[in-house]
Amino acid sequence: MSGLAYNTLVVAAAVASVGFAAGVVGSFGVLRRRALVGDAASHATLAGVVSAFLVTGRRDLPTLLAGAFVAALAGLGILVAIRRFTRTRDDAATAIVLGVSFGLGIVLLSGLSARGVAGAGGLEHFLMGHTAALTAGDAVTLAGVSAAVVLVVWLFLKEATLVSFDPAFAAASGWPVPLLDYALVALVAVMVVVGLPAAGAVLVTALVVIPPVAARQWTERVAPMLLLAGAIGLVAALGGVAASAAVPRLPTGPTIVLTAAALFAVSFFFAPERGWFARRRIDRDVALRLGSGTLGPDEDRADVG
Amino acid sequence: MPSGISTPTLAHTVEWHDVTVAYGRRPVLWNIELSVSAPGIFGIIGPNGAGKSTLLKAALGLVPLAGGSVRLFGRPLAAVRDRIGYVPQRETVDWDFPVSVMDVVLMGTYARLGWFRRPGPEEHESARAALERVGLADLADRQIGRLSGGQQQRVFLARALAQAADLYFLDEPMAGVDVRSQERIFRVLDELRRDGRLVIVVHHDLRTAAEWFDGVALVDMRLVAAGPTEAVLTPENLRRTYAGRLDVLDEIGAAVERGGRTP
Numbered sequence: 001m002s003g004l005a006y007n008t009l010v011v012a013a014a015v016a017s018v019g020f021a022a023g024v025v026g027s028f029g030v031l032r033r034r035a036l037v038g039d040a041a042s043h044a045t046l047a048g049v050v051s052a053f054l055v056t057g058r059r060d061l062p063t064l065l066a067g068a069f070v071a072a073l074a075g076l077g078i079l080v081a082i083r084r085f086t087r088t089r090d091d092a093a094t095a096i097v098l099g100v101s102f103g104l105g106i107v108l109l110s111g112l113s114a115r116g117v118a119g120a121g122g123l124e125h126f127l128m129g130h131t132a133a134l135t136a137g138d139a140v141t142l143a144g145v146s147a148a149v150v151l152v153v154w155l156f157l158k159e160a161t162l163v164s165f166d167p168a169f170a171a172a173s174g175w176p177v178p179l180l181d182y183a184l185v186a187l188v189a190v191m192v193v194v195g196l197p198a199a200g201a202v203l204v205t206a207l208v209v210i211p212p213v214a215a216r217q218w219t220e221r222v223a224p225m226l227l228l229a230g231a232i233g234l235v236a237a238l239g240g241v242a243a244s245a246a247v248p249r250l251p252t253g254p255t256i257v258l259t260a261a262a263l264f265a266v267s268f269f270f271a272p273e274r275g276w277f278a279r280r281r282i283d284r285d286v287a288l289r290l291g292s293g294t295l296g297p298d299e300d301r302a303d304v305g
Numbered sequence: 306m307p308s309g310i311s312t313p314t315l316a317h318t319v320e321w322h323d324v325t326v327a328y329g330r331r332p333v334l335w336n337i338e339l340s341v342s343a344p345g346i347f348g349i350i351g352p353n354g355a356g357k358s359t360l361l362k363a364a365l366g367l368v369p370l371a372g373g374s375v376r377l378f379g380r381p382l383a384a385v386r387d388r389i390g391y392v393p394q395r396e397t398v399d400w401d402f403p404v405s406v407m408d409v410v411l412m413g414t415y416a417r418l419g420w421f422r423r424p425g426p427e428e429h430e431s432a433r434a435a436l437e438r439v440g441l442a443d444l445a446d447r448q449i450g451r452l453s454g455g456q457q458q459r460v461f462l463a464r465a466l467a468q469a470a471d472l473y474f475l476d477e478p479m480a481g482v483d484v485r486s487q488e489r490i491f492r493v494l495d496e497l498r499r500d501g502r503l504v505i506v507v508h509h510d511l512r513t514a515a516e517w518f519d520g521v522a523l524v525d526m527r528l529v530a531a532g533p534t535e536a537v538l539t540p541e542n543l544r545r546t547y548a549g550r551l552d553v554l555d556e557i558g559a560a561v562e563r564g565g566r567t568p
Contacts, residue, residue, distance in 0.1 A: 031402065158423060162412055166398045172365040172391040173416040173468070174383075220403050220448040 019237025026208030044075030046105025316379025413467025455486025
């Protein structure tokens, strides 16, 4: 096996693990109805990547991702502050942080390329994702962080489920709800950052949102939903890597998102019970039973609705 | 106050001392001074926006107090959290959440389990017993969205039973609930009372209040009156509580005077 092929395989495995972890962590973001939080964090990362390069003069992946993580946390911090100290609502605050931080990232990036700063080439890959440039060492870093994140979610599965489902009950029974909330958001931020090289700042958020939403179609329990979301994220990530390996100039992010979207479409239409076709069949069945009088207005009508 | 043997510590089971709560600059509760002792079923009654739920949340530490203090079993909340069960309003959660009836009831055992430990046979046993008590044992594996409103409310009650508490706070447990579930819920509350527990219920339906509660507090941002149900639910007190909302009131007041029967 040639060195190049080996590198491609290692990178593919790492990106697959990133896709898996993003789906797992993203499930709690979706269940807690915080899907847009990842969006604000991901758009802030670009400014972090460029700043990390400007400050350190290095462009190795860990340095750039550390910068991205700091920027993501800063963006989320500003989001919390806007919500807390102004009367701005969640969606507006998210849009403000997202837009402003991304604008800053683009200005910094354009400034670098306009002035032809030496060694700045390649930073633009963080915009749309570009896995071909990753080394085996980078791949190990990404896979390692992804594995750690999945382990943390597994450890706190009970607590995360409780807080996502019923925060008031959790707080009343003594759980530190704000702390657990921040921890979940921080995990989403970590996955947004390690998803950056593969999916890019603009689209990485889709990697933590689409797979969970698709997975929810197939199951009524949390643990299977996490596993399935992970599997869908994994397949989407591999799809992206394969496409950009086949078409050299194709960025990875858009193909990952489109693969995930295709899996979502299948889930939306064909899932048993929650799928569009299944729901149509159930509606028809209910109408028939109502017409024939076999379904009365008793307590159990919730069964079929 | 409802009659009955007071707790061994001599303190009242729940005491709100001069409690004031504000959301932002808008005060919702003013200088509430109220004590209730076990055992019994105690109603908190008042119009919409009167701060009834806030009064519960103040006792549970879910809203910051702008003034005053709350003591439970004569002690601060943090020392006695494991003796308290809570049933939040049904609409506060997403019933499409991917959990089964059993999963939700098991959440009542989580505080006992602490960090990282998962529910074992013992927890499943107590959750199943709680489901038996509310009459939902055969629906344990069903996703919670596939239940009627009354069944969902009973799931929440079962979760509180799984907390194995001495003091229960229920926020509007009868709202949007069918008659069969209401009767079942009340039967469970009655059992808790017989076991010496105190159950505090936020309630909006005056017609059932006289029938169910040993004692009530009438609240309209301030405490209007509190004490044994028949002494408190007078037309005069109700008029003061529901001031400006009088059209339905004379009718209800008359019903209460007749002994709590629906007109």
